[in-house]
Amino acid sequence: MMTLALQRLQNTFGYDSFRPPQDQVIEALLAGRDALVLMPTGGGKSLCYQLPALVRDGVGVVVSPLIALMEDQVRALSLLGIRAAFLNSTLDTESAWQVEGALRKGELDLLYIAPERLLQPRTLELLHHCRIALFAIDEAHCVSQWGHDFRPEYLKLSALHEQFPAVPRIALTATADARTRQEIIHRLGLEQAEVFVRGFDRPNIRYRITQKQNARSQLKRFLETEHPNDAGIVYCLSRRKVEETAQWLSDQGWTALPYHAGLSAEVRQAHQHRFLTEEGVVVVATIAFGMGIDKPNVRFVAHLDLPKSVEAYYQETGRAGRDGEPADAWMVYGLQDVIFLRQMLEGSDAGPEQKRIERQRLEAMLGLCEITTCRRQSLLAYFGESEHPPCGNCDTCLDPVETWDGTEAARKALSAVYRTGQRFGVSYVIDVLLGKTTEKVTANGHDRLSTFGIGTDLDLKAWRSLFRQLVARGLLEVDTEGYGALRLSAACRPLLKGEVCLELRQDKRQSGGRRRQVSTDQRLTLPQRELWEALRGLRRELAEQQDVPPYVIFHDATLLEMVQRQPGSLGQLAQVSGVGKSKLERYGDAFLEVLQAHRGDAADL
Incomplete structure (x- = not known):
């Protein structure tokens, strides 16, 4: 079965080999065993359940906490030739019946569903009449009552093991300290699951934390000097600050959109859709935005307020640079942030034990802010990885603290x-x-x-x-x-x-962006940059025609490999990472035309 999984990886997804520990996770699921997977954002968690769902008999049922993202995920899979659908409250009655009919007939490879919908008696009864390949519980840290993204519905997902004991389950998250891991195992009944932990390090992300002087001016200087045209996320703690910051950025010339739970579902979905499908959009958000976001070319995540915990900080900053290219995690914080969060914590309705744990988490976050040694070392040590040398890619390494x-x-x-x-x-x-x-x-x-x-x-x-x-x-x-x-x-x-x-x-006055990381187009020669822009233009045109995010067509990394290898035939294009059989048939001729035109232009020089 692993041979078949590798063939599907190559033919459907266009990748030559697995990234560790994907192969081990997939092998466990194919053998019918449960798994708990902790991988950093962008580490390839989705393939860990998508491939076994394609190889095993039946449909893979994916529990996802975010209704707004299911449609984008299903569209991306459909472009790969995978039979995927979702069931949630956005579907009208007839559309829901069609999905349920396809499910009964065994015509789906993957079904995305929110936990609330899954746990309805009617849905569970429907699933009992279907062949289930596996259950995948995404964003599994939502089960933690002491976590930053707690969803009470997740506490009931242990019912899956009770009602479908023979179906393997996989729980996945990018953020879980030792306490949260044990809570996931206990609450989901995963005591017999194999645990796979891939290193938490995201070496392409540069971490910078500085004292808050004039937050807006500091943000403006950061964006102007380092990310004038890039997509990014700016996090604030309050809805009011989100609205005001988004309006201020818009007044300054950026395409900035607010996102928080106080906005209507329609507005949130529209803003998220623009962020995913357009280039250079900045979303200003509370923590309500970002979980499950697949956009790979988010070049920065900025915090104008202090996160409540290291887990929250790591989860939010991890939305930058999923494509492995240089990205920034930038934050300003001050005394008022510390006072405000301490007041929120002590004034909450949480019990004494929960307050004690949240106090420890806040203290760890403050420790990360005030540390004078390598930030990455401290961040990784929090998640149990204590053997990393100084990273050379954080502010305290690049500009040692006095x-x-x-x-x-x-x-x-x-x-x-x-x-x-x-x-x-x-x-x-x-x-x-x-x-x-x-x-x-x-x-x-x-x-x-x-x-x-x-x-x-x-x-x-x-x-x-x-x-x-x-x-x-x-x-x-x-x-x-x-x-x-x-x-x-x-x-x-x-x-x-x-x-x-x-x-x-010794706090320092902050200057503009120094030691900026080298971006993709800066590493290319002038002719290569021209081809890069032409390929991106074609991708954008195709994405607009199909109303999907550009990265659903091809990731930047795939376009970059086209620039470097400049394939001249469909066979050569098929060797580019990320070009599977379905996408080769769908887009191959169009991209070859651009590549051939570029070679003709270069020959005329």
């Missing part, structure tokens, strides 16, 4: 918080340290404190940086009543007693 002895300054800050009664926010405490005789300071009599004016050796920005790092390190706590008052934590005692010293980051 540190300073902040012990004495921190003691002054902590003393000022204590002597002002632990009732005031950062700005007020800094006014006291700088000796500012504001109306509020004098009214409270704090201009007579011993800490009044003892901090004039640092400026306002330096003090804000110091307080940010004290809160991030847990030496100061923030109240949860909405006023942002600071108070000392038990962790600060050794510092106040002189038992420890404190090394802090």
Whole structure:
């Protein structure tokens, strides 16, 4: 059966060989065993269930949490000659009956379905009358009640094992720490499943985190200098900020679209469709956008607010550079982000244990922001990969961080918080340290404190940086009543007693994009760039005719290989990675015509 799977990989998908551990996962499913697969975004998870579904008898049922993406996935498979369909609430009654009829007749290779629809008694009864090749549970981290994309319907998916014990199941995700992996196994009944973990490293992504000064100006400079015409995603925590940022970017000349749960389903679907099918679109979104996005040429992911956890950060940044080409994960964050997230957490309705775990996850995210060594090392260590050398492709590697002895300054800050009664926010405490005789300071009599004016050796920005790092390190706590008052934590005692010293980051003023990564077209000669643009133009034209994303026709990597190899016949074109039998028949002549025209133009020079 593995021989047949390899033949389908080559003929249908146009790839010569499997990427580890795809072959091992596929072999397990073909043998009827369960599997839990953790692969980074863009690592080829989909093939792990698509190929076994094509080789085994019956239909592969894919549980997907995002209705909006099912249609795009089905279209892409249909272009490969695969009999795929979806069942969800967007179908009218007649269309749903047609899909159900094809399912009963065994005329489908893959069926995509939302968990809510799958678990309806009527759907389960229908499946009992069909031959099922496998169940694939995509985005399996949604089962985690402590995860960032929790979907309560996922908790009920253990019913699949109970009702279809002989059908192999595969659960897949790009993001799961050790705790979440165990939760997936327990809640989905995958105790007997084989676990496959491919390295979490995404070496083509450059990680950059810097202090927030003027977020919009910083974002504008980043986009202008490094990604003026690229597709990307900008994440914000609130719907209001999403709307305002999208409008501001549009006013600045970018094609920017908002996306959040407060928009109608029609608007969300329209914006997502434009992002997938047009070039150079920037989506400004909450975390409601992105899960399952297949667009391979997202060149940047920017965060204007701090994510709640390392898992959320990794999942969101992983939507950049799925094609393996250089991409940026860029983020600005500041003290207010830290205070806001701590207040959200402590003021939530979560139980004590859940709050404890979420607190640990937030602290890990803050640690990643404030680290002075390689960010990638820290990020991968969080997921259990602790043997990576410094990466050379993050901000702390490219521009090593300077540190300073902040012990004495921190003691002054902590003393000022204590002597002002632990009732005031950062700005007020800094006014006291700088000796500012504001109306509020004098009214409270704090201009007579011993800490009044003892901090004039640092400026306002330096003090804000110091307080940010004290809160991030847990030496100061923030109240949860909405006023942002600071108070000392038990962790600060050794510092106040002189038992420890404190090394802090020396924040720098940020300049424009330095050491920009080399893009695809920059690696090409002038004639090659002309051919590259001509092939992309043909791809765009075909995509518009069929109303599908351009990458569904061919990925950039496939076009790049055409540029480099310049095949002159259908047989030679078939050897290009990503050109399967169906696409060769559908598009081969059109692309050969462009390639031959380019050779003719080159011969005339």
